[in-house]
Amino acid sequence: MNISLKTVKIVSLAVSVVFAGIAGLEFYEHRHFREAVVPSPNLDEVKKLSDYEPSLKDSVNDSNVYVFDSGVPGGTALILGGTHPEEPATNLTASLIVENAKVEEGRLIVVTRANRSASTCSRMGEAYPAYYSVKTNWGEKKFRMGDRCSNPLDSWPDPEVYLHYPSRQMLAYMDIRNLNRTWPGRPDGLLTERTTWAMTQLIRQEKVDIAIDLHEAELEYPVENTIVTHEKGESIAAMTSMVLTAELFEVPLSMEFSPKALHGLFHREVGDHTEAISLLAEVAEPMLDRIRGITDEYLLMTGRDEFVMKAGEHKLLYAPIDERGWPIDVRVGRHSSTVQKILEFYSMENPDRAVVISGVPGYGEVIENTLGAYFHNPEEAPEGSVYFD
Amino acid sequence: MFAHSGLVLLVICAAFFLPKVLKLSTELSMLIAAIAGAAAHSILIAVTDSPHDAVPLIPVRHIVEGAFTYFDVCLIFLTATFFMALLRESGGVAFIVRKIVSTFHARRTVCLLLLTFVLLIPGALTGSGATTVLTVGALVGSVLSAMGVDETRRIAIIFLGAAMSAAAPPINLWAMMAAAGANMPYVGFGKPLLVLSVSGALFSMFWLAGRGESKIDLKAVLAELPEVEEGQSWLRVALPFALLLGLILAGRIWPFSMPVLGLPLIFMISSFLVVILSPRRLNIWSIACSTVHNLSTLVGIMIVVGILIQVMALSGVRGLISLEVVTLPLGVLFATLFIILPLSEGLVQYAVAPLIGVPLIMLFNMRGLDPIIALSAMSVIWPLGDCLPPTAVVGRAAVLELDYRGRYYLDFVRACLVPMAFIALTGTLFLVFSTKLSFLGG
Incomplete structure (x- = not known):
């Protein structure tokens, strides 16, 4: 080796080490960033997923379980946000509920970061921003942007092919880290399977009557702006979809049944393996489209994208989009109203197991006042009333 | 945004071919292209009134993250x-x-x-x-x-x-990744x-x-x-x-x-x-x-391809390419997919499945084709591109493993052309007649 080549190699190595150091520090900060949550004063207790599956104790997925108990007899509802942390309207809606809910009848259980591990890394090759912020009256409230699947640092390696438990259906290898492909889970599985197992146990032990999982989807995807329901939730989903479409939403909310042949999904397995009614709500997120343009926090929060609009002109989309995009306030507002309407119709159908909540802003309020108006300043919160996700 | 991503694409192409002319290796040329593309993206955002977020001239986090894709x-x-x-x-x-x-x-x-x-x-x-x-x-x-x-x-x-x-x-893997992206069971x-x-x-x-x-x-x-x-x-x-x-x-x-x-x-x-x-x-x-x-060459190319894809996603170039493919008329798509699929595989490897596979399969599904047969057909045509530049991963591996001394394109790739045409033709026929062949997917 001549000297010049040696020099090139040493310089290359030095540059690589510097790059790895800078990026490593960013990855470390992202993984350990703590999202403050200031629950409403009506919070009863905060449990952990490890209370339902001990192997999760002190693990990255030992997520907070916020329990609101009205003290009035009724049913129990569960709301999941952050199943896929690349879909921010889901954990933001769950946080909005936790910070504002008052339960009048029955109990409400909320998990804001259902797959916390997946929120500690962003998807390789997708160039996602590391964080996003919501503007509030007291400053910016910052959140981790995440991946669809659990962090490989927490669950690695993947098998060559993932066989779902218990159906043995063959799925893509990375789906063993996808929380919405590992229901109902198993106690001796990998991290993501143990996480869904913990939540299945939560549903069983807490006698959850109705469970709602929140999602966002690309506009190219046919399951869009809809409620996917297990057969048990047919009438509730139908009524919710009809009323919200007729009275509130600019873009219709549809309803469809959970496919029986597709396994591992929340709406199928929770309905099949527990007593609960399971429903999954989807809203449009242009940043998930493969045909999107510049990828950054601006696109994530505004949902404005010329390329996606162009695809719409070619009739390649399942949801409308124009210059206004799909702002985060619209997406969170839709989810918030959808959750509230589902609980309203559930309670009408099951008056002896009703879950009645108030205080949570709906579609109109979130759009009018912005989402940030409903988040509370953790620095001004009473001592001991701030939790971290 | 079309002008922005188009310009970044031009910079990437120029920065790739210039070092190639200077006899630098494909891996180094591609790395230079990725960094130049990221810098162009950063500068264009800074000098225009773009509402998009400012990006560092060299986005280190994206470069390192992309390097781990494969x-x-x-x-x-x-x-x-x-x-x-x-x-x-x-x-x-x-x-x-x-x-x-x-x-x-x-x-x-x-x-x-x-x-x-x-x-x-x-x-x-x-x-x-x-x-x-x-x-x-x-x-x-x-x-x-x-x-x-x-x-x-x-x-x-x-x-x-x-x-x-x-x-x-x-x-x-192509079918699995595209099916996962389109939420179809494999x-x-x-x-x-x-x-x-x-x-x-x-x-x-x-x-x-x-x-x-x-x-x-x-x-x-x-x-x-x-x-x-x-x-x-x-x-x-x-x-x-x-x-x-x-x-x-x-x-x-x-x-x-x-x-x-x-x-x-x-x-x-x-x-x-x-x-x-x-x-x-x-x-x-x-x-x-x-x-x-x-x-080292093979692994090097995989690392650099990951970086390039991340930069292309960051700057909208990836979206621009995907959009141009999926907005082609269906007849043109059928007539050109046997070229588009191998070429895109040569460009980005397995990442092609989520990149254009998912939009295409959603498009085909919308137009009434059988998505299982259509995706299977595409998934057999894709690997033909593994001997094409800039990655040519399997082709290069074969050259190394067999210690091949002949000319890469004029001898090796040329010898593959007739079987490749056969595979591409059967794949295209499966795609066009996917509805009639849907019994195979049952």
């Missing part, structure tokens, strides 16, 4: 090659070649069928054509050489066999993939090696082949392969009790058995070093 694939390349290198050094490969030639020298057709089967297995189980090349490429190449097949046809057969093995069921793909990949592999093998002496001068051929170490036996050679296959199958048969080992560890465990059973003492350190050295 980390697992690189580990499989390294460990699979190490396994085969150990087997070769132990005299196992020479032993197998001599046995196959001795047994089947009088039956060329049977021999070719057997070799096609041997080529299909590793990629079918792992989804990786490079794994096929790195595990059985040299072995099959040696047998073909003994059968009188010239080196250009040999490398073409190894490449096409590897491409079809990656497409063969049960594991087809179910019903077995038959269409089997028909397309096996017909493609058989056509390739018999087109390129079918003609020739039906009988081989056994004495002359054996004299040319390397001698086998004393003490070498079927048991010593077959046990590591049996362990490899056993560990892979155990994960399928007992998925809920067998720990997830991952292919890299499975190859390393099998490598350990090769060392134990070898009739001669192996210099493990030296073999490991030469393995890494030989694969």
Whole structure:
């Protein structure tokens, strides 16, 4: 080796080490960033997923379980946000509920970061921003942007092919880290399977009557702006979809049944393996489209994208989009109203197991006042009333 | 935004071809292109009134994150090659070649069928054509050489066999990734993939090696082949392969009790058995070093492709390319997909499945085509691009593994053209008539 080549190699190595150091520090900060949550004063207790599956104790997925108990007899509802942390309207809606809910009848259980591990890394090759912020009256409230699947640092390696438990259906290898492909889970599985197992146990032990999982989807995807329901939730989903479409939403909310042949999904397995009614709500997120343009926090929060609009002109989309995009306030507002309407119709159908909540802003309020108006300043919160996700 | 992403694409192209003209390697040219693209993206946002977020001139986090996109694939390349290198050094490969030639020298057709089967297995189980090349490429190449097949046809057969093995069921990574992206279960793909990949592999093998002496001068051929170490036996050679296959199958048969080992560890465990059973003492350190050295180009290209894709996603270039493909009229798509799919595979490797596979399959579904048959057809055409620039991962692996001395495009790729046309044609026919062939996906 001549000297010049040696020099090139040493310089290359030095540059690589510097790059790895800078990026490593960013990855470390992202993984350990703590999202403050200031629950409403009506919070009863905060449990952990490890209370339902001990192997999760002190693990990255030992997520907070916020329990609101009205003290009035009724049913129990569960709301999941952050199943896929690349879909921010889901954990933001769950946080909005936790910070504002008052339960009048029955109990409400909320998990804001259902797959916390997946929120500690962003998807390789997708160039996602590391964080996003919501503007509030007291400053910016910052959140981790995440991946669809659990962090490989927490669950690695993947098998060559993932066989779902218990159906043995063959799925893509990375789906063993996808929380919405590992229901109902198993106690001796990998991290993501143990996480869904913990939540299945939560549903069983807490006698959850109705469970709602929140999602966002690309506009190219046919399951869009809809409620996917297990057969048990047919009438509730139908009524919710009809009323919200007729009275509130600019873009219709549809309803469809959970496919029986597709396994591992929340709406199928929770309905099949527990007593609960399971429903999954989807809203449009242009940043998930493969045909999107510049990828950054601006696109994530505004949902404005010329390329996606162009695809719409070619009739390649399942949801409308124009210059206004799909702002985060619209997406969170839709989810918030959808959750509230589902609980309203559930309670009408099951008056002896009703879950009645108030205080949570709906579609109109979130759009009018912005989402940030409903988040509370953790620095001004009473001592001991701030939790971290 | 169209102007922004278009300009960044131009910068990437210019920055890629300029270093190439200056005789820099493909990997370095691509790295320079990625960094130049990121810088152009950053500058364009800064100097225009773009509402988008400011980006550092060199977005270090994105470069490092992108570099790890194909980390697992690189580990499989390294460990699979190490396994085969150990087997070769132990005299196992020479032993197998001599046995196959001795047994089947009088039956060329049977021999070719057997070799096609041997080529299909590793990629079918792992989804990786490079794994096929790195595990059985040299072995099959040696047998073909003994059968009188010239080196250009040999490398073409190894490449096409590897491409079809990656497409063969049960594991087809393109179909799995695109199905996952479109929220389709990976179910019903077995038959269409089997028909397309096996017909493609058989056509390739018999087109390129079918003609020739039906009988081989056994004495002359054996004299040319390397001698086998004393003490070498079927048991010593077959046990590591049996362990490899056993560990892979155990994960399928007992998925809920067998720990997830991952292919890299499975190859390393099998490598350990090769060392134990070898009739001669192996210099493990030296073999490991030469393995890494030989694969540095291949691994390098995978790392740099990951960086380039991340920069393209960041700057909207990826979206621009995807959008241009999916907005083509359906007739034009049918007529050009056999070119678009291999070219895009050559550009971004497996990332092509989520990049254009998902929008395409959603488009086809919307237009009434059978999504399982259509995706199967595309998933068999994609791997043909693994010998095309800038990545050419499987093609390069074949060149390294077979120590090919001919001209890459004018000889090797040219020799592949007729079988490639056959595979592309059958794939396109499956795509166009997917609705009528939907019974295969049932």
